[in-house]
Amino acid sequence: MVFIRFLGGLFGGTATVASAFVVDLYPQKERGKQFAKIGISAISAFTLGPSIGGGLAQFGLRVPLFVATGFSLLAMVAAYIYVQNAEDLGLADRKKNDDLVKNEKDVNIVVDGVGEKKDEEKIENETFVAWKEIRVWIISAQTMFTTLSFNGVSSLMALLLLEPRLGVVTTEDSVEVQGRKVGLWVSAFVPALAVSQMVVLLTLYPQVEKKFGILTSGFIGTTIMAGALVLMPYLPSAAYLFITQVLLAIGNGLSTNVSSTYLSKFAGKGNAAQILAWGTRADTVGNILGPFLTYFYLIDSIIPFWFCGIFAMCGSLMSFSLLCFKRHASHVAVDEKRGEERTSLIKARKEHATKMKELRELHESNREEEAVLLRGKIHPAFYRGLYGEYTEQMTILSEHLYQELRKKNHMYMLGSGVEQIRQNAVTAHKDLISKVINSIPAPNADTGDKEFLDGVSIFLSESGHEEWALNIPGMTPDALINLMKIPH
Amino acid sequence: MPIFKNTLSKADQCMAVLLACVVIDLMGLSLTIPILANFARLVQGDAPGCPPAALDGIMNETVRLTMLASDECQKSVNEIKANTGVLSTAYAIASFISTLWMPVFSDRFGRRLAILVSIFGSLIGFLGQGLT
Numbered sequence: 001m002v003f004i005r006f007l008g009g010l011f012g013g014t015a016t017v018a019s020a021f022v023v024d025l026y027p028q029k030e031r032g033k034q035f036a037k038i039g040i041s042a043i044s045a046f047t048l049g050p051s052i053g054g055g056l057a058q059f060g061l062r063v064p065l066f067v068a069t070g071f072s073l074l075a076m077v078a079a080y081i082y083v084q085n086a087e088d089l090g091l092a093d094r095k096k097n098d099d100l101v102k103n104e105k106d107v108n109i110v111v112d113g114v115g116e117k118k119d120e121e122k123i124e125n126e127t128f129v130a131w132k133e134i135r136v137w138i139i140s141a142q143t144m145f146t147t148l149s150f151n152g153v154s155s156l157m158a159l160l161l162l163e164p165r166l167g168v169v170t171t172e173d174s175v176e177v178q179g180r181k182v183g184l185w186v187s188a189f190v191p192a193l194a195v196s197q198m199v200v201l202l203t204l205y206p207q208v209e210k211k212f213g214i215l216t217s218g219f220i221g222t223t224i225m226a227g228a229l230v231l232m233p234y235l236p237s238a239a240y241l242f243i244t245q246v247l248l249a250i251g252n253g254l255s256t257n258v259s260s261t262y263l264s265k266f267a268g269k270g271n272a273a274q275i276l277a278w279g280t281r282a283d284t285v286g287n288i289l290g291p292f293l294t295y296f297y298l299i300d301s302i303i304p305f306w307f308c309g310i311f312a313m314c315g316s317l318m319s320f321s322l323l324c325f326k327r328h329a330s331h332v333a334v335d336e337k338r339g340e341e342r343t344s345l346i347k348a349r350k351e352h353a354t355k356m357k358e359l360r361e362l363h364e365s366n367r368e369e370e371a372v373l374l375r376g377k378i379h380p381a382f383y384r385g386l387y388g389e390y391t392e393q394m395t396i397l398s399e400h401l402y403q404e405l406r407k408k409n410h411m412y413m414l415g416s417g418v419e420q421i422r423q424n425a426v427t428a429h430k431d432l433i434s435k436v437i438n439s440i441p442a443p444n445a446d447t448g449d450k451e452f453l454d455g456v457s458i459f460l461s462e463s464g465h466e467e468w469a470l471n472i473p474g475m476t477p478d479a480l481i482n483l484m485k486i487p488h
Numbered sequence: 489m490p491i492f493k494n495t496l497s498k499a500d501q502c503m504a505v506l507l508a509c510v511v512i513d514l515m516g517l518s519l520t521i522p523i524l525a526n527f528a529r530l531v532q533g534d535a536p537g538c539p540p541a542a543l544d545g546i547m548n549e550t551v552r553l554t555m556l557a558s559d560e561c562q563k564s565v566n567e568i569k570a571n572t573g574v575l576s577t578a579y580a581i582a583s584f585i586s587t588l589w590m591p592v593f594s595d596r597f598g599r600r601l602a603i604l605v606s607i608f609g610s611l612i613g614f615l616g617q618g619l620t
Binding site: 011020024044284353 | 573608
């Protein structure tokens with residue numbers, strides 16, 4: 001059974017792959033939303049899982065597992081039909097396009113910043129080496145202990161409920177019946193815990209943090225947790241467990257965000273992920289070690305809770321030691337100096353950014369004027385609504401092009417980052433362009449419309465879509481404008 | 489013009505299925521929490537020193553209760569409880585390993601295959617646990 005659970009876990013990591021999918025399927029702008037969806041799914045799976053499991057266990061201990069098997073099968077069939085690699089959905093260029101935009105931004109920064117970035121990096125790198133800083137170790141240990149005890153207690157609770165003393169099960173019950181009863185109780189406890197923790201996180205935690213600071217909040221939280229944990233095995237009835245659950249929720253709610261907030265104080269621009277990873281690592285260690293607390297059952301049925309409480313207390317001691325932490329005077333001086341350097345650097349960058357913004361605005365307004373000038377020279381047939389008899393034709397053309405592009409899933413690429421596209425021109429398929437051009441009626445030789453057919457570029461500026469243009473490689477803006485000129 | 493809604497429907501469909509997969513995958517851990525202890529006991533058979541489950545209702549109640557209260561039975565029940573920790577830990581360690589190899593796999597063989605393999609693994613895990 002241990003082996004099978006191990007095997008099941010080995011093929012986990014769906015969330016990681018799903019995140020990779022988000023990167024492939026969605027443009028930068030929408031990724032945050034999609035990542036949040038994955039996060040919400042993960043949390044709801046953790047909170048609802050025990051309830052569903054406990055509920056289904058009423059029909060037999062194996063029922064939840066078989067139901068889950070059925071759902072896995074359904075999900076697999078659905079995944080087989082609907083989940084496609086990004087390339088097969090015709091979105092392969094999306095990432096490339098994003099990268100292009102990103103690269104260009106980087107280039108801009110290098111050009112604009114004139115070496116400022118380098119300076120800043122140097123300062124950042126000098127500032128902080130995570131493993132040399134004892135406070136990082138302490139806060140990681142705090143996270144580890146807190147996670148350990150919180151995770152441990154979720155394993156211990158089901159076992160605690162098995163004790164006849166609490167009145168959930170009686171000694172007369174068979175193993176199967178005991179399982180069902182415990183399942184029912186746990187399915188009530190877990191959502192209660194989750195909801196009260198959410199309430200704490202939204203209401204109590206911000207106030208405590210504001211008033212006393214994060215470390216004090218963590219200290220109070222873990223102390224409350226330790227108290228609740230030690231209290232648990234002495235409760236006379238299962239109903240009292242709701243009280244300890246609420247205490248646990250308050251404790252965990254107050255302490256769960258402490259490490260990431262505290263660690264983020266150390267995080268610079270270049271090393272934020274590395275430093276925040278310390279908290280995640282500590283969390284993982286706590287999650288792995290937590291369930292091992294059940295081993296203390298070998299000694300006694302009260303000891304596990306005491307150990308759980310002691311670990312929580314260790315966490316609170318860690319927070320307390322950080323509260324008392326005083327840095328060596330020379331370090332403080334160095335830090336202050338660096339702080340000043342950073343503030344002046346940030347100020348300089350801000351000024352630079354404002355300057356660049358003004359320049360850009362000026363450029364934009366100039367461009368608008370140029371566009372107005374250009375419009376006077378361009379063949380009016382290219383503008384929908386401006387050239388009576390051509391209006392309908394242009395509408396059909398633009399609609400056709402729109403539909404063609406939509407089939408190839410290019411729309412987003414064209415619609416997004418208008419400025420980038422205007423400057424670089426999107427490379428569309430040649431055959432697509434010729435198809436569109438074939439649909440244009442024969443030119444009227446009398447009005448000199450010949451260039452219209454020969455041209456390979458089409459402006460759809462005012463055809464109801466955003467301002468965008470299609471281009472074929474090798475076509476220069478000058479050649480394009482020449483093609484559009486009114487014949488003399 | 490609703491440019492994005494129409495054209496991204498395929499991606500959205502894909503995403504919806506992926507979310508379902510994530511939920512099912514993570515349920516692998518949480519679904520069994522409430523039943524784990526007794527489930528382990530069912531799988532392991534009767535604890536030594538305790539009254540056998542097969543004789544429930546047949547056995548003399550006084551004898552059964554005496555056996556349940558005996559030190560030997562208490563000890564073996566505590567052992568079983570201790571072992572449930574291994575079940576949770578096995579899953580946690582394996583999930584940790586999966587976060588290491590899954591991304592590599594998905595980069596090399598395509599994300600679609602990775603998702604299919606992963607959900608198949610969950611299926612085998614659930615079914616295997618159900619049948620043990």
